Amino acid sequence: MDNTLIELKNVSKTYSTAAGDFTALKNINLKVNAGEFVGIIGKSGAGKSTLLNMINGVDQLTNGEVIVRDGGENISVHEMSEDGRALWRGRKMGVVYQSFQLLPMLTLIENITLPLDLSDNFKPRESKARAMQLLQLVELEEHANKLPAFISGGQQQRVAIARALANDPSILVADEPTGSLDSITADHILDVFEHLVSDQGKTIIMVTHDTSLAVRFTRNLRITDGELEHEGDSDESKKVDKTMRRRRK
Amino acid sequence: MRPRWIKVFHDLWDNKARTLLVVFSIAVGVFSIGVIAGAYQIISNDMSISYAANQPANVELRTVGFNQDVLGSIQNTHGVLDAEARRVFNMRVRVAGTEKWTTLDMVAFEDFEANTVNLLTALQGDVIPKKREVVLERDALNHVDVQVGNVLEFQLQDGSTKTMPVVGVVQDTAMGAGDFLASPYAYVSMSSLQYLRQPELFNRAYVTVETGGDDIRHIRVIGADLKDKLEKNGTRVIRTRFSETYEHPLASTVNAILGILMALGILIVFLSSSLIANTLSALLNQHLRHIGVIKLVGGRKRQIFEMYLVLIMSFAALALLITVPLGGQGAYGLALFISSELNFNVLGYRIVPMALLIQVAVGLMVPLIAGLSPVISGSRITVLRALSGDLTGDESQPQGQQQTRVSWLDRMLIRLTRILASRGIHFPRPFIISLRNTFRRRGRLILTLFTLTMGGAIFIAVFNVRATLHAYIGSIGKYFVADVTLDFDQPYRLREIEQMVMQVNGVVGMEGWQFVSGELLDVNGEVLENINIFGPPADSVLIEPLLVKGRWIHADDVRKLALSEAAYGYFPNIEPGDQVTLKIDGREEDWEVIGIFKFVDREGVLAYAPYEYISQMNNLANRSYSFRLITENHERSYQNAKAEELDKFFRERGFKVRVAQAGRATLDTAVESLDTLVVFLLIMAILTAVVGAMGLTGTMGMNVLERTREIGITRAIGADDRAVMSMVISEGLVIGAISFVLAIILSIPFTYLLSTIVSLAVFETPIDVIYTFMGYVIWFGLVLVLSVVASILPARNAARLTIREVLAYE
Numbered sequence A: 001m002d003n004t005l006i007e008l009k010n011v012s013k014t015y016s017t018a019a020g021d022f023t024a025l026k027n028i029n030l031k032v033n034a035g036e037f038v039g040i041i042g043k044s045g046a047g048k049s050t051l052l053n054m055i056n057g058v059d060q061l062t063n064g065e066v067i068v069r070d071g072g073e074n075i076s077v078h079e080m081s082e083d084g085r086a087l088w089r090g091r092k093m094g095v096v097y098q099s100f101q102l103l104p105m106l107t108l109i110e111n112i113t114l115p116l117d118l119s120d121n122f123k124p125r126e127s128k129a130r131a132m133q134l135l136q137l138v139e140l141e142e143h144a145n146k147l148p149a150f151i152s153g154g155q156q157q158r159v160a161i162a163r164a165l166a167n168d169p170s171i172l173v174a175d176e177p178t179g180s181l182d183s184i185t186a187d188h189i190l191d192v193f194e195h196l197v198s199d200q201g202k203t204i205i206m207v208t209h210d211t212s213l214a215v216r217f218t219r220n221l222r223i224t225d226g227e228l229e230h231e232g233d234s235d236e237s238k239k240v241d242k243t244m245r246r247r248r249k
Numbered sequence B: 001m002r003p004r005w006i007k008v009f010h011d012l013w014d015n016k017a018r019t020l021l022v023v024f025s026i027a028v029g030v031f032s033i034g035v036i037a038g039a040y041q042i043i044s045n046d047m048s049i050s051y052a053a054n055q056p057a058n059v060e061l062r063t064v065g066f067n068q069d070v071l072g073s074i075q076n077t078h079g080v081l082d083a084e085a086r087r088v089f090n091m092r093v094r095v096a097g098t099e100k101w102t103t104l105d106m107v108a109f110e111d112f113e114a115n116t117v118n119l120l121t122a123l124q125g126d127v128i129p130k131k132r133e134v135v136l137e138r139d140a141l142n143h144v145d146v147q148v149g150n151v152l153e154f155q156l157q158d159g160s161t162k163t164m165p166v167v168g169v170v171q172d173t174a175m176g177a178g179d180f181l182a183s184p185y186a187y188v189s190m191s192s193l194q195y196l197r198q199p200e201l202f203n204r205a206y207v208t209v210e211t212g213g214d215d216i217r218h219i220r221v222i223g224a225d226l227k228d229k230l231e232k233n234g235t236r237v238i239r240t241r242f243s244e245t246y247e248h249p250l251a252s253t254v255n256a257i258l259g260i261l262m263a264l265g266i267l268i269v270f271l272s273s274s275l276i277a278n279t280l281s282a283l284l285n286q287h288l289r290h291i292g293v294i295k296l297v298g299g300r301k302r303q304i305f306e307m308y309l310v311l312i313m314s315f316a317a318l319a320l321l322i323t324v325p326l327g328g329q330g331a332y333g334l335a336l337f338i339s340s341e342l343n344f345n346v347l348g349y350r351i352v353p354m355a356l357l358i359q360v361a362v363g364l365m366v367p368l369i370a371g372l373s374p375v376i377s378g379s380r381i382t383v384l385r386a387l388s389g390d391l392t393g394d395e396s397q398p399q400g401q402q403q404t405r406v407s408w409l410d411r412m413l414i415r416l417t418r419i420l421a422s423r424g425i426h427f428p429r430p431f432i433i434s435l436r437n438t439f440r441r442r443g444r445l446i447l448t449l450f451t452l453t454m455g456g457a458i459f460i461a462v463f464n465v466r467a468t469l470h471a472y473i474g475s476i477g478k479y480f481v482a483d484v485t486l487d488f489d490q491p492y493r494l495r496e497i498e499q500m501v502m503q504v505n506g507v508v509g510m511e512g513w514q515f516v517s518g519e520l521l522d523v524n525g526e527v528l529e530n531i532n533i534f535g536p537p538a539d540s541v542l543i544e545p546l547l548v549k550g551r552w553i554h555a556d557d558v559r560k561l562a563l564s565e566a567a568y569g570y571f572p573n574i575e576p577g578d579q580v581t582l583k584i585d586g587r588e589e590d591w592e593v594i595g596i597f598k599f600v601d602r603e604g605v606l607a608y609a610p611y612e613y614i615s616q617m618n619n620l621a622n623r624s625y626s627f628r629l630i631t632e633n634h635e636r637s638y639q640n641a642k643a644e645e646l647d648k649f650f651r652e653r654g655f656k657v658r659v660a661q662a663g664r665a666t667l668d669t670a671v672e673s674l675d676t677l678v679v680f681l682l683i684m685a686i687l688t689a690v691v692g693a694m695g696l697t698g699t700m701g702m703n704v705l706e707r708t709r710e711i712g713i714t715r716a717i718g719a720d721d722r723a724v725m726s727m728v729i730s731e732g733l734v735i736g737a738i739s740f741v742l743a744i745i746l747s748i749p750f751t752y753l754l755s756t757i758v759s760l761a762v763f764e765t766p767i768d769v770i771y772t773f774m775g776y777v778i779w780f781g782l783v784l785v786l787s788v789v790a791s792i793l794p795a796r797n798a799a800r801l802t803i804r805e806v807l808a809y810e
């Protein structure tokens, strides 16, 4: 059964700089199935962020194609216009980055309802209820009306995750979401992710340079100098098994 | 509320300094345009309506005495609708029991109730004076400290006084219109004339025409007919004046002045829009990250465009909230001021829809246009570049260029400082840093310099224009060099007066002048304009003409005259040697033009011919009505004292003195009214300077904000508050100093332009431009102060930043 949700075909990315061309991604081929929690691990400068930005359509690719299955449809991300990608991303793909990316003048609840507003799904009462529910998920409901500056970095990152889930996308992509957090806080974030995968059936692709996190993913991919080497590949049953084992509480 | 609008609201509300800056930038421009447009509308409408409402005379005839019969024949002349006759004479008055004399033009009416031409408007008290009562024109109250019910003393020819109570105040919008140098008016009934020892005869006729009240040529024709008729009757006409019913005589001057103010207003709008553009593009730069986040979570171009459009429109709405009521008030205030200066009435406070519309349009369009480009580029930016926070991320071409340029500049600076250092001149470190900072944001620097330079150039130019106008009035003054003018009601022999005046202490010289008036005719014998020919002695030392062409008068000139430039209005190609046809005492004569000189003609064309010839023409050889005296000292106060003394001296000896006046009196009044104009120009100049200063404040604020991190690092490596502050302030000073240098250059064309426009409006001739140091010195001081003031707030903010805050800044 083809359960592929995201497929990268021969994706390359070349940056042209004053110093000459630099190829950050070389012929990447990758399939991600629904329900996977994929970890992309690599050293600094390996091309992790670049790869992620190909998947979420934040950056333009030089070659190849990124296809994302939506319902019965296959969507080629890079064939859409910038606006089309923005709307699609807002509705179908949650994005979390290392720096917290909250709007500083909006309260947590307003930050979370922002994607609903932008994708024209905003209904005052329901949206607020939805935001509260997401804040509960990340255990921050008592801070709902605070400004981002008045909560900690880890808390801010959890709000960013809640915001990424506002439109209930089936895919979440995260670039070093734990990068600036201490290990306990980072653990907490990963707990939230695992919960989303196992309990809500989300598909998550997460980028990290921290090899010690490898054990938390259902699948690990290693990227070096823009090239992907598949690692820890295993059959479907083993993966599911692993997921079950990792689940705590 | 939707979260995106909450963000817009916070953008508006949280950074109040920035909001105020933008709102005020918009408001300044809108306000100046609104005030001037409103005043223009009110004045252009009300000036003619209020003037026409009082049935202004189309023809005014100044004559020797005439009676009721002559008036009857005027009324019966073809084309005449109505005519009234009055006696106008001047008298010196003072409040009973005080010292200071004031000259009033006394106007005697036959019948106040039958007043149909040059209507009086009742303002206060009883406005129909009975025998031995007087009513004052409201302007007289500015000159004589008197109230209704008080008694005034009137000085008779022989120096004795008569008293009359002031019973009322009226406004006379028609009589003095067009002549803001005229004495204030007082009104009495003909029945009081005997008491004031005046003959019971009229000497002025005020005539309205039946049709064609708006056709100055037709009015002139009727005027010439009337003059002919009167002179055939033996009533000599001294002077005629023509005016249209619906055209206030000063309308074109006022419109021209408002036009100049409008031009400056438009300039202010331009400057403020560059300020707005500056601020908005900085705002969008600061908001790149926000835009990135919004795009990341699904925001599209149009949504971002709308958000920032709403933000800009909110700035505009706030500005309009301030300026619409304020602009309306200001417009009315300006109209009221001008109307009271020129003695007409505005029809009451009202909102001028046109001005309101202009304000709203300018208030909405200017920020829209200024903000459009930053908002469009802000909404079009890709997520990736927006997220990376600044434009340095990738293929940003202009950025690369700018960097190379800065490093080139840096190298120059380093070399310069090295060279200076090798000669023992050391610049403080912060100064060098500021200098480098100043050039970092080139676009912003250029806009800031532009605003500040324009403000400065206009400021300096206004001072130059003032000097130019004063110099011109000064040179016009060369036509009135006499220290005291002594006019009599009958001619006296020159010899006799000379012997008398030399007895008065301080008088060193005297000339007798004569005067003749006529009309200038065109080739078909139609009246073009009045002409007044002065006859000073050919060797007069009391006149230094500014000749444009030809020569000045000679003693043996016969039927030759020097004409003022106003003649070009009728004969554009006139040259010395040409003949002009004049009508004098009913006779047509050809005169030769010998020269053309500069002068401000307010009524008719002025000309000069030698006393030697004019006195023969007038059959008054060696005699004169009018004498010009030279005193030892030429100060105005000395002239006043001597005029007073001479007046008394001659009256006591039985001479029929009409008036003795300080020579500078007329000139000073002219200077005063020009200074009113200069004050308006200066207000506009200060407004532009304020816009410039706001621009600098904004720029400094943005520079500091963008350099928060850098300032934090400077502090981390040991710079104290003072060092940080002086770094920011020296940057402001550098900008101020550069703008000063540029303003010096720009002020030259500005001075030229402004002087030319003003002199064309006021004097109807271009005049030579004079430059004065004053404007440069004042602006230099002002721009330094403004630069420091504009940088203090941002500098304090910069100094207040703690390292922690700086590092937390994203």
Ligand SMILES: Nc1ncnc2c1ncn2[C@@H]1O[C@H](COP(=O)(O)OP(=O)(O)OP(=O)(O)O)[C@@H](O)[C@H]1O
Binding pocket: A015, A016, A017, A022, A024, A042, A043, A044, A045, A046, A047, A048, A049, A050, A051, A209, B393, B394
């Ligand atoms: N806009 C750009 N222009 C030129 N080169 C770029 C650009 N963005 C990234 N690169 C280069 O591409 C390579 C991959 O960058 P990328 O940001 O994907 O690395 P990364 O694996 O995410 O590293 P890190 O762990 O430090 O975030 C790096 O060598 C980087 O220098």
Ligand SMILES: [Mg+2]
Binding pocket: A048, A049, A050, A175
């Ligand atoms: Mg990265």
